[in-house]
Amino acid sequence: MPGQTCYFSTRVILSALLLFLLFGCNRQDGGGEVPSGAVHLEVWAHAGQEAERTVLREQVDRFRQHAPEIDITLVFIPERDYNAQVQAAAIAGDMPDILEFDGPYLSNYIWQNQLIPLEGLLSPEVIADLLPSIIVQGTRGDHLYSVAAFDSGLGLFARRSQLEGIGARIPRSSSQAWSAAEFEGILRALAQSDADGAVLDMKLNYGGEWFTFGFSPILQSAGADLIERRAYQRSTGVINSPEAVAALQRVQDWIRQGLVDPNLDDAAFVTGRVALSWVGHWEYSRYREAFPDDLVLVPLPDFGRGSRTGQGSWNWGITRNCPDPQQAADFLHFLLRPSEVLAMSNANGAVPGTESAVARSPLYGIDGPLRLFAEQLMGGVSVPRPRTPAYPVITTEFQQAVQRIRNNVPVREALDRAAANIDQDIRDNHGYPFKSDQ
């Protein structure tokens, strides 16, 4: 079949040509003029929402003008599975010079000997200006390993009109938070005049790390926790303590009684189906757009030992790979300038990472609508997620426990199982021993 062969081969050859043409034409990477003798630094960041990425790109551009002898290459890594990708690179020794990572994973990176201490590289004024929550998150022992340009806020957004309608008081600070019993009363009162009886949105549709971030404060507020914080060796008796079981039992009851909206379309609050939304700072702009005059921010309820809330977001660290840590620290200094911190905060709505920026923030300054978030982070109301290399297992187990509890598995059983698995992992890893200088 010579004719067909010719035809076949022609197509094959044309395809090959097209292939190499396309490839050949695209060889060059982007990038402008770089002065010779420049220091090259590679920065990895998560590919978040568009506004965040745009601002970060602009910040890198501004930094280039500020310090042309430092050539920054910005690499965006998909947000989903971000940590897994970084871990994969870490094993191969392929780490960047400056790494962005989710705060709770810090201990993991320190244990793996990936990061260097920052206190000698950053100016004391900048460090002193950082929010206390960020210092707590980034510190291990005597060293500061990471900083952050922003932190997260967690609370209850509510429709003021509906709260006033049932005569509920509106707490203005964490010390005034509703007790759990009071909160339940409010839920029931709201449900009476609600169409489907569901008045609270807990973003159950998110899943993943949200469950740990959003709901572990419940444990802490009840006097329990995910793990004991003295040596981070034992979870049994802590995550499944009677207080923990009682607190999460309350939540399971709310779900069972239909007070919690499953929020499948992620729009329960903005469409007015619910009056309360248990969520982080990131929903503020959407909620404000829906209810510009009826939105109020309230602290999470007090389950016994005071209202607690979550903290921790994307942190920056300098890796052991970095050929010039001081220059890398210059980049971090730049990102922590008040104007830059505010630029990022305006883009992603998060709490600015430095107190000077908070003071100037329209959202988080005194009289700002989200002032409560800043106060919680500055006032020690927020609790960092457990700072241990065991964190990946702790969060996985707690997330699964929450899923089970939400699906009506007995609370005790779900928490017992999580405790057992966490403790087993810690034993398997010999308690995650650190070197003395880490």
Next chain:
Amino acid sequence: MATPSNRTNSPALDGLRREQDAPTAWIFALPALAGLIFFVLAPFLLALFLSFTNLRLGSPLPLEFTGLRQYTRIFADTAFLRALQNNTVFALMVVPVQTALALGLGLLINQPLRGMVVFRTLFFTPVIFPLSLVSVIWILIFAPGPDGTLNSLLQWLTLGAWEPRDFLHDPRLALPAITVTSIWQGVGFQMVILLAALQSIPAELYEAARVDGARKRQQFVHITLPALKNPLTFVILVTTILAFRLFDQVQIMTRGGPNHATTTVMYEAVNAAFGSQQVARGAAMTVVFFTIVLTLTLVQRRIAGQERASS
């Protein structure tokens, strides 16, 4: 199965021939063999080795041997056991339904009507979509609430009697939802194979049967099915193997939930290794996976071989 030696004209020369091509044969086969050994066999043996240790991703601690601990743990883990169950249920759903559908479509297309090639291409189109993309599209179709495509379609079909459901988060509907997605993506491939086999059945056989008075159903049972025995066996075997490899859709659409209703062996293995960073545990799971599928394959081939021998 035909082998080279069967086809020679001089069996007496077999012994001589058996090795004469050796140098050339090794040259021909070496690149592929080297690739398979380095990049498929060696990693599997490494996984086997790792399954007896406690390796954790990126751990600074020295490696330890833990014997069968990983295996005893995974077989005591409800998530893993559920995964095994899910894979089996999934295979039992997909294989018959997808094969029957492929056969049905093949039969429909195998008619002397115009435009059949167009239909063949249309049904094959989903096969060219990467599974990751297919999953994203079907997330939209399974969207909860009355706006979701499937929900509104079912509401329309049942004249409003259908209550909108969140398929991907319903413990009973999630696995069937993934099954539907997989069938949609895979049936075109099987159909093409079966169609080609159907088209190669000589028309005279059917003519003779019709003249003899056989009805359509009898023609199907006595002519069509026997002629399809080989391709059907092939298609069933491949689909079964693929059913146990189920991963992409679970990763993107349900993340193994709700409550492990859709988790699979591969999903548990990948998450153990990359999510919980417990590499040794993931390795043990893949060894179990390989053993199960190998056994199934051998069993299926034996059954098919026996049937071929007896028919």
Next chain:
Amino acid sequence: MRCGNVFARVAAYLVLSGMALVFLIPVAMMVSGSLKPDHLVLPEAGRLANVVPAKPTLDNYRDVFARVPFARYMANSIFITGTIVFCGLLVNSLAGYALSRLHWRGRKAVLTGVIALIILPLEAIAVPLFYEVTLFGWRNTYLVQIVPFIANAFSVYLFYTFFLELPEELEEAARIDGARPMRIFFSIVVPNSQPVFAAVAILTFLTQWGSFLWPLMVTHSESVRPLPLGIALFYTLPPLQWGDIFAFGVMMVLPVLAVFLLFQRWFVQGVASTGMKG
């Protein structure tokens, strides 16, 4: 009889068209979603009539190119997949030929081994393979995305079964004339095996084009990452930008569609002829 025939024909067309419609709805949703503004995609998913966008817009396509270096990802995918396919055709067909036509000690053992390896998917060996390639220092290159996938047990098997059924006369004639096996292979066997080459090419292409987990683990630079990782950049926290994702999806599928349409005839022939061996 005539009427019955016409009725049967119409019925066949109706059923086929109905099924085709059902099959194509997801495809249509993707295309139409790519032409709608992001916030309309989800709410409009419910009604079939909404498949035609009220105000089609190319914004999503523009977005994709603005947000990610799409051309780069596309070029990478084409290069990586193309190289795997081409090299694979060469390497696996030679092995398949050796197993089916040549006589050598160990042939049977190797054949059994190859068949056993068909079962192992990439996910099962991804982590150990990852450690292996890390040792070689291949991370974040094209090499690491190409070389491990050139040799493929299933392709070898397909070639093996196909070559078995080739009539031996042509090769015999050349052998008697004294031609070496390499020559016989390239000048006689290959030209007569277009169906299997097309089938293996397309199957390999389809598998590798959508490969996600492996590149995710072994690469981080845009300069070497393929399309599926490009689309992953759009998987942020909710709310997802469906329009952009679908625009990306459409552009991702078009080359595969093109390849398939080009080689369709041989592919069907090839797939059919190998499938029949069982």
